[in-house]
Amino acid sequence: MPKNRHQSLGLTDQDVLNMYETMLLARKVDERMWLLNRAGKIPFVISCQGHEGAQVGAAFALDKTKDYILPYYRDVGVVLHFGMTVKELMLSAFAKAEDPNSGGRQMPGHFGQKKNRIVTGSSPVTTQVPHAAGIALAGKIDKKDFVTFVSFGEGSSNQGDFHEGANFAGVHKLPVILMCENNQYAISVPIQKQLACEKVSDRAAGYGMHGVTVDGNDPLEVYKVVKEARERAVRGEGPTLVETLVHRLTPHSSDDDDRSYRTKEEIEEAKKKDPIYTFASYLKEIGLLTEELEQNMQTKIASIIDEATDYAENAPYAAPEHALKHVYGN
Amino acid sequence: MPKNRHQSLGLTDQDVLNMYETMLLARKVDERMWLLNRAGKIPFVISCQGHEGAQVGAAFALDKTKDYILPYYRDVGVVLHFGMTVKELMLSAFAKAEDPNSGGRQMPGHFGQKKNRIVTGSSPVTTQVPHAAGIALAGKIDKKDFVTFVSFGEGSSNQGDFHEGANFAGVHKLPVILMCENNQYAISVPIQKQLACEKVSDRAAGYGMHGVTVDGNDPLEVYKVVKEARERAVRGEGPTLVETLVHRLTPHSSDDDDRSYRTKEEIEEAKKKDPIYTFASYLKEIGLLTEELEQNMQTKIASIIDEATDYAENAPYAAPEHALKHVYGN
Amino acid sequence: MPIMSYIEAVTAALREEMERDEKVFLLGEDVGKKGGVFKATQGLYEQFGEERVIDAPLAESAIAGVGIGAAMYGMRPVCEIQFADFIMPAVNQIISEAAKIRYRSNNDWNCPITIRAPFGGGVHGALYHSQSVEAVFANQPGLKIVIPSTPYDVKGLLKAAIRDDDPVLFFEHKRAYRLIKGEVPADDYVLPIGKADVKLEGDDITVITYGLCVHFALQAAERLEKDGISVHLLDLRTVYPLDQEAIIEAASKTGKVLLVTEDNKEGSVMSEVSAIIAEHCLFDLDAPIKRLAGPDVPAMPFAPTMEKFFMMNAEKIEKAMRELAEF
Amino acid sequence: MPIMSYIEAVTAALREEMERDEKVFLLGEDVGKKGGVFKATQGLYEQFGEERVIDAPLAESAIAGVGIGAAMYGMRPVCEIQFADFIMPAVNQIISEAAKIRYRSNNDWNCPITIRAPFGGGVHGALYHSQSVEAVFANQPGLKIVIPSTPYDVKGLLKAAIRDDDPVLFFEHKRAYRLIKGEVPADDYVLPIGKADVKLEGDDITVITYGLCVHFALQAAERLEKDGISVHLLDLRTVYPLDQEAIIEAASKTGKVLLVTEDNKEGSVMSEVSAIIAEHCLFDLDAPIKRLAGPDVPAMPFAPTMEKFFMMNAEKIEKAMRELAEF
Numbered sequence A, B: 001m002p003k004n005r006h007q008s009l010g011l012t013d014q015d016v017l018n019m020y021e022t023m024l025l026a027r028k029v030d031e032r033m034w035l036l037n038r039a040g041k042i043p044f045v046i047s048c049q050g051h052e053g054a055q056v057g058a059a060f061a062l063d064k065t066k067d068y069i070l071p072y073y074r075d076v077g078v079v080l081h082f083g084m085t086v087k088e089l090m091l092s093a094f095a096k097a098e099d100p101n102s103g104g105r106q107m108p109g110h111f112g113q114k115k116n117r118i119v120t121g122s123s124p125v126t127t128q129v130p131h132a133a134g135i136a137l138a139g140k141i142d143k144k145d146f147v148t149f150v151s152f153g154e155g156s157s158n159q160g161d162f163h164e165g166a167n168f169a170g171v172h173k174l175p176v177i178l179m180c181e182n183n184q185y186a187i188s189v190p191i192q193k194q195l196a197c198e199k200v201s202d203r204a205a206g207y208g209m210h211g212v213t214v215d216g217n218d219p220l221e222v223y224k225v226v227k228e229a230r231e232r233a234v235r236g237e238g239p240t241l242v243e244t245l246v247h248r249l250t251p252h253s254s255d256d257d258d259r260s261y262r263t264k265e266e267i268e269e270a271k272k273k274d275p276i277y278t279f280a281s282y283l284k285e286i287g288l289l290t291e292e293l294e295q296n297m298q299t300k301i302a303s304i305i306d307e308a309t310d311y312a313e314n315a316p317y318a319a320p321e322h323a324l325k326h327v328y329g330n
Numbered sequence C, D: 001m002p003i004m005s006y007i008e009a010v011t012a013a014l015r016e017e018m019e020r021d022e023k024v025f026l027l028g029e030d031v032g033k034k035g036g037v038f039k040a041t042q043g044l045y046e047q048f049g050e051e052r053v054i055d056a057p058l059a060e061s062a063i064a065g066v067g068i069g070a071a072m073y074g075m076r077p078v079c080e081i082q083f084a085d086f087i088m089p090a091v092n093q094i095i096s097e098a099a100k101i102r103y104r105s106n107n108d109w110n111c112p113i114t115i116r117a118p119f120g121g122g123v124h125g126a127l128y129h130s131q132s133v134e135a136v137f138a139n140q141p142g143l144k145i146v147i148p149s150t151p152y153d154v155k156g157l158l159k160a161a162i163r164d165d166d167p168v169l170f171f172e173h174k175r176a177y178r179l180i181k182g183e184v185p186a187d188d189y190v191l192p193i194g195k196a197d198v199k200l201e202g203d204d205i206t207v208i209t210y211g212l213c214v215h216f217a218l219q220a221a222e223r224l225e226k227d228g229i230s231v232h233l234l235d236l237r238t239v240y241p242l243d244q245e246a247i248i249e250a251a252s253k254t255g256k257v258l259l260v261t262e263d264n265k266e267g268s269v270m271s272e273v274s275a276i277i278a279e280h281c282l283f284d285l286d287a288p289i290k291r292l293a294g295p296d297v298p299a300m301p302f303a304p305t306m307e308k309f310f311m312m313n314a315e316k317i318e319k320a321m322r323e324l325a326e327f
């Protein structure tokens, strides 16, 4: 009998099934978007594929009723758990007026939804790290006990804003969880040309914060360290830098062709560790995920996505003149 | 008989006397500038006082015939060794046309002199770190074997440009020596409000580079680590982050009054470790620095400074319309 | 009414807003214990504590970025950039983030941050402590840029900036800090952002300017008045977005327009003022639209000869006014 | 003469300059193995090796700053910013450093760097992959800003930029990359930076623009010609510092001026063009100086409806031209 690894983390059987379902949902939404893109129906996709274990593991370790999240463009798994619906993601992919992220103004992957404390993001990478520190600082002044969660790629951890934001959080011992989803590429540039340190988490020491590197294909590992980070944060012990090792299973985006800079073999190798399959295996091995249950999930997810796609495809665009609105308030 | 500490470093007796003389010269020039400022003759001073040990120790470890230096505003000791004369420093303090740094365009402390490979600097802190990486990269492409030396304060190591420049140097294993002169203050802000790490050199690991912290009051210690850093650099082993622990013995600048944010006792305590006195003691203890020699040095330095001051004071300003020149070449 | 210096009005506005609203806090280099390098925040650390008057690490992009985060949460951060010249590392946060937060989120989020910075020359600040930086930002919808000229305006406009639901850049002329004094009501008042102010009503020539140059223009106008030349003087107060209506009215009034800025000439906010006039009231003009500005060199040098050559003053304005009046 | 696309002309200029001068090297995100996200550097990594075609870490301030360092040493770096929108983190290096190095060192040092970036909209790039950023830099003496409109100009001006002894920002309209084709001589030639180019000689109205809009204006002019309206069209090519002489000449020629830019209206480089005209040839004008520009909103949205609303095109220009002609 294989070992139950989630119980000791305080996760119920239902919890881990929910985690799996969220991962699967993220994956399936993403796959659908590629189909829609290749069919010429949506102009752009940027993928979560391969990152779902890290994303969902982390998201479940947060308090989705009060924490603030500052996700980056791949974090479909994170925003789904925080309350963004598939329909809303599809509205964003189709750039429709009802898209809650931006009303069709931004590309998909630029998440933002105030009611769920998903903080609006932009394209220039890592600008959200100082924002996460700022929201945590505001919470401290305001005597609230939430934490902020901010994520980014390993290439992006070379931006000045990562450094300045991390340092600020460290100096003020702010309740910030910085999570790097290290997939070893920044578009085409491999990690050796991005960073000279062995681990991105080696950077934590320079900010006086705890740093840790985990297998991002394993949502339970990620859950554990993010939960610990959250506890540290709430205890007033300051920020944590969590590095999750993942693989990007797709090209960088729908505009990229990765054949020019990495081999098929490399991707095949990565696919063996695909978190969707490895986590499913675990759940099957311990007898939680039955054929039937999985089939039900697949069916349910397919119908959610179908419905969302139909809705979004048929939804109206914002009127042209709407472009003039909301430059300033009042 | 006290131990000779310089021989094993490959420094001759004359070398260490020269080091001391350079330190003393830097100190005396700086002291004169304060007098001139308080007498209303020059508008601004920013001081090297307390940093001379680190500066001169480092400068002597470099090859002044080929290395490029990117000093920061306190580095009088560094530029003196690299060939900038007291007269030139005074011309800069008086903002006169003949000032080789800027022709009177920049404040004093903004060093630059191409013939001595002192790279022109600006006021926004730490912009010179990527420049140092860039010059080192150029040298590598150009198959030269010089190193670049770049310095900055510990507060400034929080700027994005420090991070980005250090990372670039690390990734490309460039021959760059990054030296932090950590005097525990950024103007009025104490180090605990600037950094959360114990040592600035803790940041080195995040760039895959060697990091070391030394007593900046001891020019021999600094000489040793900078020399080692230079050797590593020349061997192709990449950059080093050297942190020197020093004290700022003056207010931040002639515009600052430090009584509002630090105690007299703190400064008194720091003065006990003043590198000028501690290094002089060492040289006296081992019998190198005699009363007579010191007297000669003092006399010589005083006359150099007097002469330079007179010259600079009487030198002409650039003509008003010179402000229009050199926006673009040709 | 009490007489205050320009910088005292800054401090008063900050103090009153912090007393009024717990959500207001300060963030910047040396703003705490030292009270700011110019003393704009003097006494506030003692009064409000280190949690609301925060000595930030030396990192401008974080000062802006942390402020932006706090503002999105609902606080009212007032960030100080020690010298306007050092706002450049924060440009990405200001332009890509603060300016676009409301728009990009389709009005879901907003960013009520105020960023203060001393700017301008004439203080032996040399290249990097003398710049006028407003033109860098004066083409970024979503931002507002306020540059007050008097202590009265400082207080009323800084309060308005802090209460504004959108990001405001608030540039204070550092030469004005102690030089310019004026009456400032002790009570609470705000002035509208986006509205220019007629400083002098006149018939012969129109001068449009802002910041310290308003005072130089007033001095020059006084001298002209003695010779019977009457000057209509408009203080822009908000340099972005501009008060088009006031500009058009002022220009049409006399038909002879002089635009004055301390900034370099090419690409300054005065180019936009000129373009507005040329677009809307060309046929009311009796003379070419004249601009008086700093020379097109990177920034003001340190040496007094060259600094003076660059810096605006009453004499230069007087000369240009007379030329225009005689046109 | 071979026909090339706009982007092929970029690649050709880079290749030829790298072959000509060993000091030329490339630095940017994905410029190496991938050949750039737009393929502007395709084949150069293979030809010149990874030491001269450097895939930089994702950090724009370092890309600019390392380039600046190398340029001060005497190299000729050509840095690529992947999208012009992402130049903002490098603003401090560009404005405080590159632009001021010669001036601040009193001509001792100089900085011959070229910074290339694709800009502009109409490619479903949304807010952060569509911006026109030239106005941020178009008031910084020490910089030159080149925006070519044709493949011929691309090659001649990019070569000139690389050989220039001062920093040049070289903005390439990304919509033009594959859309615009034209004859490009196979041999070596440079075009002068700082000189505008008369695209059409005409008598009725003057249109001044740059970049992709030149093509829209050409299309519009063609339609007007059928109705007997003759257009004088000036392509600025260098938007900072501006070619004043050419602007004055073009404006005076017809007395009716339309200025076109894809950028937001307030504070664009067209404001300066207007101000130059209003200052120098006011009395030659028969109509207000008209500006046609993007709306004053942060940037171009993603949804096709709103993108189209923002984006410039031949129809909008044609309409404005006709109105002006009828004035």
Ligand SMILES: Cc1ncc(C[n+]2csc(CCOP(=O)(O)OP(=O)(O)O)c2C)c(N)n1
Residues within 6 Å of the ligand: A074, A123, A124, A125, A152, A153, A154, A155, A156, A157, A181, A183, A184, A185, A186, A187, A248, A252, D029, D058, D060, D082, D086, D089
């Ligand atoms: C400031 C900035 N520069 C460049 C880009 C273009 N860009 C988008 S994603 C990306 C690579 C990011 O790599 P990484 O941080 O490793 O994240 P990943 O995509 O691998 O998850 C680049 C260069 C950008 N968005 N922002």
Ligand SMILES: Cc1ncc(C[n+]2csc(CCOP(=O)(O)OP(=O)(O)O)c2C)c(N)n1
Residues within 6 Å of the ligand: B074, B123, B124, B125, B152, B153, B154, B155, B156, B157, B181, B183, B184, B185, B186, B187, B248, B252, C029, C058, C060, C082, C086, C089
């Ligand atoms: C980008 C930037 N921001 C602010 C300043 C103003 N400033 C000049 S020196 C200084 C403090 C520097 O502290 P540190 O780096 O520790 O060096 P130190 O002066 O102590 O040697 C500050 C804030 C500046 N020069 N550049």
Ligand SMILES: [Mg+2]
Residues within 6 Å of the ligand: A153, A154, A155, A181, A182, A183, A184, A185, A186, A187
């Ligand atoms: Mg990556």
Ligand SMILES: [Mg+2]
Residues within 6 Å of the ligand: B153, B154, B155, B181, B182, B183, B184, B185, B186, B187
């Ligand atoms: Mg210090």
